[in-house]
Amino acid sequence: MSQAFDVAVLGATGLVGQNIIEILEQREFPVNTLYPLASARSAGEKIKFKGKDVTVLDAETFDFSKTQIGFFSAGGSTSAKYAPIAAEAGCVVIDNTSQFRYEADIPLVVPEVNAHAIADFRNRNIIANPNCSTIQMMVALKPIQDAVGIARINVATYQSVSGAGRSAIEELAKQCNALLSGREPQVEAFSRQIAFNVIPQIDVFQNNDYTKEEMKMVWETHKIMGDESILVNPTAVRVPVFYGHGEAIHIETHQPIDAEEVKALLAAAPGITLMANREDFPTQVGNASGKDDVFVGRIRNDISHPNGINMWVVADNVRKGAATNSIQIAEHLIRDYL
């Protein structure tokens, strides 16, 4: 009989945690017992798994030695508190927060790009899942990096409100409703009104005037690609879209490459749906939302630079940007290491 695993999902009542539970079921991940965990606020609530009601437990009193794998998506400070406890108890933690991503002995993994790094889970029993904007960019750029080398990435993101959790989704809906009814919108989740607006700030500002979301794309690109020489110039922008992040990516390569060659590389690459015809470009709502692939279109030569390529990349930030990527890591983990 094939092996099944006892699995904890910390943040089970949240947007990412609920997607993790759904996708575990969709991908038929071999779960023996599922332990949905959250704070005392929602302990006792029921969630559905494989058609049955399962009770949400308080992470504070949970014994992680009952589990072999833990998916954590309850914010950085919650991971900081519980991940070492779970890891010490023998549970391999796959952490969706930014808490451990930049620690040298903790692997940061996009399975299509650096699945080999999973082996380093043994250092701390923790594997970090990258930032959603970084994940989709890495999937799209890895085949080009391998073929001709990437010298520089210029990227502007168009990130949906679901990246900021359930309360942000509700805020966009409420603000639209208020404005269309002639009422004043309430602003809480973001620094500005998001309905019918775009906000060039995601996460907090750093001393260098970039936001933390932008710097994550720099730091994480280096670690995942294993190449500190790649220059990354990001601008991260929140847009009034519910699900799916878009990215306008421009790269400068070491060796020249034509747009048609890029299309051929991406057509053969794992995890990518290439939309090669110019009129057939992908959008967040029309293509990415609810899907696990990274969608790439608008691939074209840069008319201003001999080694430049432009492309448009979209993915579901809650699925490939968080939940699906974590489960893909776990699939490699159980296949190769547990």
Ligand SMILES: NC(=O)C1=CN([C@@H]2O[C@H](COP(=O)(O)OP(=O)(O)OC[C@H]3O[C@@H](n4cnc5c(N)ncnc54)[C@H](OP(=O)(O)O)[C@@H]3O)[C@@H](O)[C@H]2O)C=CC1
């Ligand atoms: N949304 C996204 O696209 C991405 C999110 N992430 C990460 O995942 C985290 C969660 O995101 P998201 O699901 O969108 O957020 P939500 O706000 O929708 O959910 C937060 C979850 O965390 C739980 N939680 C909060 N504080 C505690 C605590 N002290 N102890 C135990 N559980 C707690 C909540 O439980 P309760 O019901 O008890 O409040 C809830 O289940 C983010 O903070 C981020 O670090 C990572 C990548 C992408």
Ligand SMILES: N[C@@H](CC(=O)OP(=O)(O)O)C(=O)O
């Ligand atoms: N910052 C992302 C979502 C997120 O939670 O990212 P991180 O896991 O890097 O904190 C967004 O707002 O779209």
